[in-house]
Amino acid sequence: MLNDSHLPDPAPLFAALGDRTRLSLLTKLSDGQTRSIAGLSSDAQITRQAVTKHLKVLEDAGLVISTKVGRESHFAFRPEPIKDIRAYLDGVSRQWDDALERLRVFVER
Amino acid sequence: MLNDSHLPDPAPLFAALGDRTRLSLLTKLSDGQTRSIAGLSSDAQITRQAVTKHLKVLEDAGLVISTKVGRESHFAFRPEPIKDIRAYLDGVSRQWDDALERLRVFVER
DNA sequence: ATTTAAAGCAACCAGGAGGTTGCATAATGT
DNA sequence: ACATTATGCAACCTCCTGGTTGCTTTAAAT
Numbered sequence: 150m151l152n153d154s155h156l157p158d159p160a161p162l163f164a165a166l167g168d169r170t171r172l173s174l175l176t177k178l179s180d181g182q183t184r185s186i187a188g189l190s191s192d193a194q195i196t197r198q199a200v201t202k203h204l205k206v207l208e209d210a211g212l213v214i215s216t217k218v219g220r221e222s223h224f225a226f227r228p229e230p231i232k233d234i235r236a237y238l239d240g241v242s243r244q245w246d247d248a249l250e251r252l253r254v255f256v257e258r
Numbered sequence: 259m260l261n262d263s264h265l266p267d268p269a270p271l272f273a274a275l276g277d278r279t280r281l282s283l284l285t286k287l288s289d290g291q292t293r294s295i296a297g298l299s300s301d302a303q304i305t306r307q308a309v310t311k312h313l314k315v316l317e318d319a320g321l322v323i324s325t326k327v328g329r330e331s332h333f334a335f336r337p338e339p340i341k342d343i344r345a346y347l348d349g350v351s352r353q354w355d356d357a358l359e360r361l362r363v364f365v366e367r
Numbered sequence: 368a369t370t371t372a373a374a375g376c377a378a379c380c381a382g383g384a385g386g387t388t389g390c391a392t393a394a395t396g397t
Numbered sequence: 398a399c400a401t402t403a404t405g406c407a408a409c410c411t412c413c414t415g416g417t418t419g420c421t422t423t424a425a426a427t
Contacts, residue, residue, distance in 0.1 A: 160278040167273030168385085179350045181357025187403060199386055201404080206384095220394040220403050228354050231347055238340055241288050245337050248290025277415085296373060308416055310374080315414095329373050329424040 159237045162230050165210035170195065171203045175212060178226040185221040268346045271339050274319035279304065280312045284321060287335040294330040 166172060174189055186204065190197040204224055207213040211230045215222045275281060283298055295313065299306040313333055316322040320339045324331050 158278060158281075160276055160281050162276075163272050163281075164276030167269055167271075167276040169267060169269040170385090172267075172269050172272075176350065176353075179353045179357075181354065181361065185403075195385085196387065197404080198388090198406090202385070220392095222404070226354060228351060231351055235344060235347055235351075238344055241285065242337060242340055242344075244285075244288045245290065245335060248288075252290065279415085294373075304415085305417065306374080307376090307418085311415070329422095331374070 157233075159234055162210050162212075162234055165206050165212060166234075168203070168206075170200075171207055174200070174203060175207065175226065178213060178224060179228075181226070183223045183225045185223055187221075189224065266342075268343055271319050271321075271343055274315050274321060275343075277312070277315075279309075280316055283309070283312060284316065284335065287322060287333060288337075290335070292332045292334045294332055296330070298333065 166175075170193070173193075177189065178184060186197060186201055189204070190200040193200055204213060204215070208215055208224075212227055213224050214227050215224045217223075275284075279302070282302075286298065287293060295306060295310055298313070299309040302309055313322060313324070317324055317333075321336055322333050323336050324333045326332075
């Protein structure tokens with residue numbers, strides 16, 4: 150049995166990624182450049198305040214980090230949680246592959 | 259620039275994974291065994307009807323497939339979408355790594 | 368034939384998510 | 398000094414989500 154009781158719950162992380170706007174913000178930031186809220190809002194269809202809320206969600210999930218620079222908040226991408234969920238998905242895939250392999254061995258005997 | 263305009267929007271897929279109950283259902287099913295709604299509901303803290311709703315979300319996301327067997331609905335894991343989101347995350351990670359590499363080259367010259 | 372078990376369906380409810388407007392505050396630019 | 402820009406904060410609104418209860422239908426078990 151796949152036992153994930155020792156892992157932190159990845160659901161909130163997936164939830165943070167489960168929004169088009171947030172994915173788009175993340176994609177922009179994943180080019181390594183740091184951006185202000187105004188910079189991230191300029192080409193969005195929603196208000197600056199809505200973007201701020203999305204950035205808060207991303208930051209709470211650890212996907213982004215912000216630092217104050219003068220009157221601006223500069224946001225940067227944080228890749229660590231991405232690694233975490235890839236590891237989680239690897240676990241799920243592995244359990245599946247193992248199940249298939251057991252079935253194959255059973256059928257072929 | 260990372261261009262994801264040709265890809266199907268992965269946000270709904272992430273959203274489907276963004277719930278503890280659904281992740282737990284998926285984890286159970288990823289062992290390769292097929293299960294009825296009653297079987298999946300028995301050790302859950304919520305009602306059978308709530309489980310049914312979660313299964314519908316998972317099925318809409320393609321993460322699970324159901325077939326009727328007599329009066330029962332049997333659910334099975336579908337690994338394909340997992341591969342899709344891993345590919346998506348690989349793209350994000352790659353863009354990030356490339357950015358770091360460019361920075362390194364720039365700094366070291 | 369009757370009872371029991373599995374599932375579908377609909378109505379309802381509370382709370383959260385995503386968005387807005389409006390206003391205040393604090394740096395920057397001129 | 399004054400005007401402008403970037404952000405923060407709060408109130409509000411609507412719709413969706415995750416959950417419930419209650420009832421019906423259908424298959425299986427006795």
